[in-house]
Structures are given as structure tokens and as C-alpha cells.
Amino acid sequence: MTDIIDGKIVAESVVETVRRATADLVASHGVQPGLAVVIVGEDPASQVYVSSKGKKAKECGFLSVQHTLPAETGEADLLKLIADLNADDTIHGILVQLPLPDHIDSGKVIQAIAPEKDVDGFSFVNVGKLGTGEMDSAFVPCTPAGSMLLIERVRGKDLSGLNAVVIGRSNIVGKPMANLLLAANCTVTVAHSRTRDLPALARTADILVAAVGRPEMIKGDWVKPGATVIDVGINRIPAPENGEGKTRLVGDVEFAGASEAAGAITPVPGGVGPMTIAMLMANTLVSASRAAGVEPPAF
């Protein structure tokens, strides 16, 4: 029987841990975690994600601040806002929603966030810490951190010696995911658009992570029997069967075929997606706990 991994349930358990630890932190040290989310422009999907982050932050008992800037905001103004948030002691986590409009250099903006408030884990300092195994003081990007938690729920914490194949080499998902699996003593291969015989490589994976952004690219017969399949893709495709102009969400994995072979698999929606926001709450709590000199809970 294939285990369909319910990310909503695991995400809720992470949020519950954050909620409790936040109440303790406020009661014992008078420190309320503060999360500032910055959105530039009106991308509809980004607006939905930012609003969910704000709601979840309030649910956790955080101070939740949203900065909504018009699409034509200049880079200098955005950098000034980040400098102000870096200096604001009530804010422990700063997140700039991506993508940013084309006229803004995302890299420059991300690197302007103080590493100790970079709850997205995208700054060079946090990327470097993850790459060198300095996990205790790093922030790990939310989607790979959440994916790792799902893998551990299915396979336990000891992943030593397992073959992991990560399809996709983005800075936000593929590379940090590979580093996390490597830190867990997996034998890791990162595949990408130039990889030869991808189906054969995928079939070697005990843990297969798909993060390519191509709808249903990974087919059922690419999956080794019993493998754990983590589908990070969120792709909206036309669904004329549901009516004219309708769409539906699919992952990077062809779910029907892959779930026949897999031992466990994440669905889309409802798999990795909810973990992204839950881990953002966890990272913000960790940041506030570090600021207060308190040991944060383990996730």
C-alpha cells in the first residue's frame, strides 16, 4: 500500500509546536517573534502566499507585518526598507516574496537582509552554513526543510546510505535539498536538463525529489518500487474537463503512475506546499529564540 504523505497534517503539527513555543517565549522572556513580509507588485499567486503567511504568523502568536509596495518601486527604496527592518528589534524574520519585478535585482535584495533575520535562508551566509554543515546556526530554506521533515516522517531520521536523486538544481530548492540529504548521509545525485538517461538515474533513487517546474515530467516507470517520492512542483495546467477556461494544479510527477510504484509519495496540492509556510513559522520562532538566548524546539 502506497503511503500518500499528507503535508497539511505534518504542517499543522509544526505550527502547533511553534504556537506553544511562542507562548512560552512570550511568557518567560517577554519576546514576541516578529515576521515582516515584503511584497512588490500584484502577482496574484504571490498575494495569496503572502496573505497566508500573515495569517499563519498571527495564528502562531507572532507580530505580523506586511509591506505591500507598488510594482514600480525602485530598488533603492526596497533596499532602504530592508535596512530599516534589519535595524528593527521587534522584527526577527524578514522575507521578500519572490519573484520580484524584472527591474529589481533579486540577488542584491536578498543579500541585503541581515543573515540572522533571513528566515528564507537565501543569503550567502546561510547558504554557506548549510553547505558546510553548520546547521545549528543556519536558516535552511523553507521548502527543502519541509521536504526533509516529510521524508523523515516516512523513513525515520536515519537515512544513512540511501540513494537520493534530486531532479532540479535551483538555488531555492534543488541545491539546498541536495545539501540536506548529503548532511543526512545519503548518496546524492543532482540531475538537471543536461543529465543523460534521466529515467535510468531516477530508477536508482530510494528518495526521489522532483523540483523542475515541468508538469508531470517524471513518469511512473521512472520510480523504483518502494521509493519515497517528494514532488516539489506546483504547476497550473488547463483542465477543460472541468469546464471552459478551468485549470488544475499538478506536480512535476505523474501522480497516478508514480503512486503505483512508490512506497510513499506527496500529492500536489497538499504535500510539500503547506510545509513551506509552516517551516517559515519555525524559522521565525528559531530566530526570535536565538535573539532571546533560548533553545528553540526541535522540528
Ligand SMILES: Nc1nc2c(c(=O)[nH]1)N[C@@H](CN(C=O)c1ccc(C(=O)N[C@@H](CCC(=O)O)C(=O)O)cc1)CN2
Ligand atoms: N521569498 C520566497 N518566495 C517564494 C517562496 C519562498 O519560499 N520564499 N516559495 C514560493 C511560493 N510559496 C511561498 O512563498 C508557496 C508556494 C506554494 C504553497 C502551497 O501551499 N501550495 C499549495 C497549493 C496552493 C494553491 O492552491 O495554489 C499546495 O501545494 O498544496 C505555499 C507557499 C515562491 N516564492
